[in-house]
C-alpha cells in the first residue's frame with residue numbers, strides 16, 4: 001500500500017488529501033499538523049474549514065484510509081510520498097519585508113523530513129512557494145541525507161476556495177514539475193499515477209521544476225489582473241454612464257478573452273492573490289526586472305484603489321459623513337461559500353468606515369464574531385503570522401457589533417454595504433428591510449448582486465459598482 005503523508009492540515013492540504021483518499025482507496029493518506037486544535041477539529045463533527053461537499057468526503061474516508069494526526073514525525077518517517085502544504089506567509093521584517101515569501105515553516109518542515117526519514121522519499125511542494133524553492137529544499141535534504149534519496153516535485157494546487165471539492169474532483173489540469181533525470185521522471189510518474197486514478201491523462205501536465213513553481217504564481221497573477229482590469233473599467237463606467245456588466249459581457253464574448261472571472265466588485269481578497277503577486281514582484285526585482293515588477297504591482301494598487309473608492313462613495317453619498325450612523329455590512333468572507341476572511345476586502349472597507357466614525361453591524365453566514373474582531377484589529381500581513389500577533393483593542397471596535405441575521409443587521413441602519421456575494425443576500429425581503437431603516441435608505445452593492453431597479457422602486461438609493469449612477473449620487477461630490 002502506498003503511504004502518503006501531508007504536512008499542513010489547512011485550506012489546501014485538508015481538502016486535497018480528502019479527495020486523494022476518496023479516489024485512491026488503496027492509498028493510505030495521513031494529514032499531520034503541529035496545531036493540536038486544528039487536528040482535533042479535523043477529527044470532529046465540526047471541520048475547521050467550510051467547503052461545500054467537504055464534510056461528506058471526510059466522513060466517507062476518515063478512519064478507513066484517511067487519518068488526521070499530530071504525530072508528525074512518525075507519519076513522515078513511514079510515508080513514500082510527502083506533500084508539504086505549510087503556510088508561506090509574506091515576510092514582515094528583514095530582507096524583502098512586505099513582499100518576499102517567508103520560508104521559515106517550509107525550511108523547518110524540510111529539516112524535520114531529513115531528520116526522521118529512514119527510506120527514500122518523494123517530497124512534493126504543494127503550498128505556493130517562490131521560484132527555486134525546490135532547489136533550496138533539495139539542498140537541505142541532500143546535505144542531511146544519510147544516504148537516503150529524495151526526489152523533489154512541485155505540484156501546485158489550483159483549487160478555488162468555495163468550490164475546492166468540485167475543482168479537485170474535476171481539475172482543469174494537474175501540474176507536476178520535476179527534475180529531467182531518469183529518477184526525476186520516475187517520481188513524476190509515481191505522483192501522476194495517484195492523480196491518474198480519476199484525472200484524465202491529458203490533463204496531467206509534466207514540466208521542469210521551475211516552470212511548475214512559476215506557473216502557480218503566474219496563474220494567480222493573471223487571475224487577479226483580470227479582476228483589476230474589470231475593476232479599473234468600473235470606475236470609468238461610473239464616470240461615463242456605461243454599465244460594467246454590459247461591457248464585461250461584450251468583452252468576454254471574444255473567444256480569445258472568455259467570459260469567466262470578469263465580475264466587477266469591491267476588490268479581490270483571499271490568501272493567495274496579493275501574496276503571490278508580491279512574491280512575483282520581489283522575484284522580478286531580484287532578477288533586475290523593475291519594469292516587470294511595476295507592471296504586476298499595479299494590479300494590487302488598483303485593488304486598493306477599488307476598496308478606498310467604495311468607502312469614499314459610501315461617505316460622500318451620505319452627505320459626506322457617516323459619523324455615528326449605523327451601517328449594516330452584509331458579508332465578511334472574501335467570497336461566497338467560504339468562511340475564509342484572509343485579505344477580504346471587507347477588512348479595509350470596515351476599517352475605512354470606522355475611520356469616519358461609523359457604527360457597523362456585521363453579518364456573515366459563515367464568519368463568527370471572534371474572527372471578525374480579530375481581523376479588524378490586525379495589521380497588514382498579521383493574519384498570516386499567527387505567532388507574531390499583538391493583542392490590540394482599538395476603541396473603534398466598540399463601534400462594531402456582529403449579528404447572526406441580515407434583518408437584525410439592517411434594523412435602524414442608514415445604509416447597507418454588501419461585501420460578499422452570498423446567494424441569500426439576493427433573496428432578502430428588501431421591502432421589510434426598507435421599512436425598518438432610517439431614511440433616506442442607501443444600498444451600496446459591492447458585488448452587483450441586487451436588482452437595482454427593484455430596490456429603487458422600493459425607495460432605496462442604490463449604488464452598484466460600475467453601473468450608471470443613481471440620480472441622487474450624481475449630485476453628490478465627485479469621488480476621488
Ligand code: ADP
Nearest residue numbers: 008009010011012013033034035086087105109
Ligand atoms: P493553506 O491555505 O496554504 O493551506 P494554512 O495556513 O491554512 O495554509 O495551513 C497551513 C498549515 O500548516 C497550518 O495548519 C500550520 O499549523 C501547518 N504547519 C506549519 N508548519 C508546520 C510544520 N513544520 N509541521 C506541521 N504542520 C505545520
